[in-house]
Amino acid sequence: MKKFIYTLIILIMPLSAWSQTKVAMLISGHGNQGDINLSYDLEELAQSYLVLVNNDILVDIVSPEGGSVNVHNKKDNLLYIQDFKKLALDSLKQTISAKEALKNGYDAVMIIGGDGAMFDLPFHHDTQVLLKQFVDKNKPIAAVCHGPAALVDIKLEDGSYFVSNRRVNSFTRIEDNAFKKDKLSKYPFVVQTKLEARGAIFESNSPMLPYVAVDDKLITAQNPMSVAKATEALILALNKSLKPRELFKDEATLQLVSMARAEGDYIIDIALAREKQKYDMQYLAMYGFYAYQLAETKEDKLTELRIMEQVSKHFSHPNYSLALIQAYLDQDFILKAKALKQLLLRHSPDFKLPENIQKL
Numbered sequence: 001m002k003k004f005i006y007t008l009i010i011l012i013m014p015l016s017a018w019s020q021t022k023v024a025m026l027i028s029g030h031g032n033q034g035d036i037n038l039s040y041d042l043e044e045l046a047q048s049y050l051v052l053v054n055n056d057i058l059v060d061i062v063s064p065e066g067g068s069v070n071v072h073n074k075k076d077n078l079l080y081i082q083d084f085k086k087l088a089l090d091s092l093k094q095t096i097s098a099k100e101a102l103k104n105g106y107d108a109v110m111i112i113g114g115d116g117a118m119f120d121l122p123f124h125h126d127t128q129v130l131l132k133q134f135v136d137k138n139k140p141i142a143a144v145c146h147g148p149a150a151l152v153d154i155k156l157e158d159g160s161y162f163v164s165n166r167r168v169n170s171f172t173r174i175e176d177n178a179f180k181k182d183k184l185s186k187y188p189f190v191v192q193t194k195l196e197a198r199g200a201i202f203e204s205n206s207p208m209l210p211y212v213a214v215d216d217k218l219i220t221a222q223n224p225m226s227v228a229k230a231t232e233a234l235i236l237a238l239n240k241s242l243k244p245r246e247l248f249k250d251e252a253t254l255q256l257v258s259m260a261r262a263e264g265d266y267i268i269d270i271a272l273a274r275e276k277q278k279y280d281m282q283y284l285a286m287y288g289f290y291a292y293q294l295a296e297t298k299e300d301k302l303t304e305l306r307i308m309e310q311v312s313k314h315f316s317h318p319n320y321s322l323a324l325i326q327a328y329l330d331q332d333f334i335l336k337a338k339a340l341k342q343l344l345l346r347h348s349p350d351f352k353l354p355e356n357i358q359k360l
Contacts, residue, residue, distance in 0.1 A: 028116030066097025113145025
């Protein structure tokens with residue numbers, strides 16, 4: 001009788017239920033080992049998960065040892081984090097282990113970044129076996145931010161490294177040195193350096209800006225701003241069409257900056273005049289604050305300075321004005337520096353200026 005019922009279920013179940021694409025989302029479980037600050041990136045996981053689910057793809061969240069993983073609440077004000085937690089909070093309380101995932105026959109894997117990815121994903125035996133399974137079967141692999149660290153030691157049957165001679169991307173050395181100073185000394189390696197040492201052809205955008213490298217069925221992305229598009233690239237690698245979606249605010253904001261660098265800084269004014277609600281002003285200001293400092297060439301510094309000036313029309317804060325004054329001085333734009341200093345003191349008379357700017 002049980003056999004009859006089982007056969008009946010098979011016959012009446014829609015074909016889509018048997019053929020639906022299923023993706024393993026691999027996250028670090030290192031935060032469970034004592035330092036919750038060295039964990040997976042929740043924002044990356046949330047964006048990628050929502051894009052996959054929106055495209056009717058089944059998702060399992062996998063961690064090396066499985067079980068419950070830490071879930072931070074620092075960004076609970078973001079709507080997409082709220083949406084993700086409604087759908088997936090239970091999955092984070094009972095993630096699937098890499099060993100168990102070996103038996104599940106996934107169509108692709110999405111490797112999420114975060115500092116923790118540097119500590120367990122490249123060294124955990126079952127995790128490496130799982131990833132090697134995707135490599136051997138030539139199934140799509142996407143890895144974002146620090147996620148490509150999981151791939152650096154995987155080899156092909158001929159003994160060569162999987163990433164060798166492949167176009168790849170990851171969180172860059174510049175970004176690590178700028179934003180991970182407090183953790184960098186703990187890292188077992190720097191992901192860009194290790195990828196290059198393995199013979200990868202490393203590609204990247206300027207710091208903080210999105211970039212996705214696609215080499216056949218290997219998809220790698222630079223930073224959190226690249227995650228959603230890397231996920232869409234993974235969906236295309238699965239030969240599925242993409243559903244329309246509204247860009248996440250942080251994604252849209254840094255995409256806007258990338259366009260402004262290429263097409264002219266006035267793009268920022270036009271976009272904000274049209275649909276300011278689509279963009280995150282804090283992210284825009286963050287870019288303006290750091291990008292000039294991280295620029296390496298004279299040309300790039302002048303480009304970033306023009307972006308800073310555009311952002312200053314839409315965002316006001318004494319520290320941002322101070323950073324812009326210092327950039328002006330660095331370029332010997334003394335009159336602009338003096339004018340902005342006076343404006344800053346007019347609006348924030350109690351703001352303490354550095355000695356070199358006080359003397360202007």
